[in-house]
Amino acid sequence: MNEKVKAVSMQSLQFSDPEIATILDEEKKRQQDSLNLIASENMVSGAVLEAQGSVLTNKYAEGYPDARYYGGCFFVDHAEKLAISRAKELFAAGHVNVQPHSGTSANIAAYLALLNPGDRIMGMNLSHGGHLTHGSKINISGSHFHSFSYGVDRDTFLLNIDQVSEKALEVKPKLIIAGASAYPRLIDFEGFKEIADDLGAYLLVDIAHTAGFIAAGLHPNPVPVADIVTATTHKTLRGPRGGMILCQDKYASVIDKAVFPGMQGGPLMHIIAAKAVAFKEAKSPGFITYLEFVLANAKALARALTDLGYDLVTGGTDTHQVLVDLSNKYVSGLEAETLLDRLNICVNKNAIPYDKKGANDPSGMRLGTPTLTSRGMGPDQMEEIASLIDQALAGRHNPKKLEIIKQRVGSLCQEFPAYSK
Numbered sequence: 002m003n004e005k006v007k008a009v010s011m012q013s014l015q016f017s018d019p020e021i022a023t024i025l026d027e028e029k030k031r032q033q034d035s036l037n038l039i040a041s042e043n044m045v046s047g048a049v050l051e052a053q054g055s056v057l058t059n060k061y062a063e064g065y066p067d068a069r070y071y072g073g074c075f076f077v078d079h080a081e082k083l084a085i086s087r088a089k090e091l092f093a094a095g096h097v098n099v100q101p102h103s104g105t106s107a108n109i110a111a112y113l114a115l116l117n118p119g120d121r122i123m124g125m126n127l128s129h130g131g132h133l134t135h136g137s138k139i140n141i142s143g144s145h146f147h148s149f150s151y152g153v154d155r156d157t158f159l160l161n162i163d164q165v166s167e168k169a170l171e172v173k174p175k176l177i178i179a180g181a182s183a184y185p186r187l188i189d190f191e192g193f194k195e196i197a198d199d200l201g202a203y204l205l206v207d208i209a210h211t212a213g214f215i216a217a218g219l220h221p222n223p224v225p226v227a228d229i230v231t232a233t234t235h236k237t238l239r240g241p242r243g244g245m246i247l248c249q250d251k252y253a254s255v256i257d258k259a260v261f262p263g264m265q266g267g268p269l270m271h272i273i274a275a276k277a278v279a280f281k282e283a284k285s286p287g288f289i290t291y292l293e294f295v296l297a298n299a300k301a302l303a304r305a306l307t308d309l310g311y312d313l314v315t316g317g318t319d320t321h322q323v324l325v326d327l328s329n330k331y332v333s334g335l336e337a338e339t340l341l342d343r344l345n346i347c348v349n350k351n352a353i354p355y356d357k358k359g360a361n362d363p364s365g366m367r368l369g370t371p372t373l374t375s376r377g378m379g380p381d382q383m384e385e386i387a388s389l390i391d392q393a394l395a396g397r398h399n400p401k402k403l404e405i406i407k408q409r410v411g412s413l414c415q416e417f418p419a420y421s422k
């Protein structure tokens with residue numbers, strides 16, 4: 002869980018491009034010296050990093066294993082087959098495509114596979130925690146398809162399956178999307194499936210954020226329930242930056258055609274090899290322990306913030322995320338993000354459901370525990386970090402107090418190093 006990635010030698014880079022080498026060094030130092038609470042980020046193992054930074058980047062392999070448009074694909078075929086078979090086992094999936102470059106690519110490919118331009122889709126409202134690709138008008142999912150959204154309940158901020166059903170009956174979408182970027186609770190995939198079945202609609206579940214929990218068996222697996230499941234590999238799953246699609250066998254051909262040649266050319270074979278490594282790591286008992294800690298840490302953070310008088314969206318968490326409504330602290334999400342950044346505490350501003358403020362300066366901030374857990378931190382540190390955040394927001398006009406907090410952040414980072422020397 003707390004394996005430290007070794008410093009990678011950058012001799013060639015330092016010689017040929019010292020400017021970029023310096024940027025890499027500085028970014029590594031930033032990661033080492035800051036408390037990263039960005040919920041969608043994590044830290045990969047040394048093994049994943051090595052596969053990702055490997056000679057496989059030199060290989061073109063348009064097509065699929067044993068059916069490529071290039072010679073010399075024997076070894077990359079083997080890497081992709083391993084990635085596919087490991088992902089199938091991890092998620093009990095009939096078919097897996099590991100080629101999408103990102104979660105966004107995975108979603109767009111799934112739409113391309115199932116829909117025609119102008120078809121009706123319905124996903125979770127972006128400002129209630131949905132993702133840009135779930136039908137936002139400023140994204141291709143909202144401009145090429147006729148998109149509608151459902152939201153969370155106005156009082157509880159929880160998804161209410163009856164309200165989703167009502168909206169679906171009104172909209173009659175061809176595709177319903179379940180899944181979120183900023184929603185800290187479990188989602189009733191079975192309930193969504195019933196709604197989709199009643200309408201003869203497809204159900205796509207986007208598990209970008211929670212794939213790690215599902216792989217570890219800590220969250221229900223939507224793969225047997227949904228028509229299509231999309232995921233990212235770099236969040237709770239702790240793999241390289243990328244996406245994938247999992248589906249029932251009957252969709253294998255349309256999904257594969259939609260990814261290549263539908264919307265991508267050559268797959269990134271170095272990333273696919275790194276995905277295979279991450280899937281192998283995710284099958285180890287240590288990965289389950291890691292995810293248990295991610296969850297325990299998020300719950301500890303949520304409890305500590307609540308005790309300090311913070312309003313949490315939905316009152317707590319079942320995941321790695323804690324969504325904080327800062328309205329009662331008279332500080333905006335942007336102010337909090339900017340201030341905490343100065344103290345090397347990294348968070349992101351986030352809209353809260355029914356936010357009265359705009360997207361660029363919303364009322365909330367989103368916190369997540371995957372990275373700090375990868376560094377070996379536990380509930381005690383989460384309590385202290387909640388207190389440091391609170392002291393910083395309360396003492397934001399007191400430079401001396403802020404300097405003391407920054408120093409404590411520095412010593413916590415030293416105690417739990419991100420990288421070995």
Ligand code: DSN
Nearest residue numbers: 040041132133182183
């Ligand atoms: N990566 C997503 C997140 O931060 O939740 C946004 O695409």
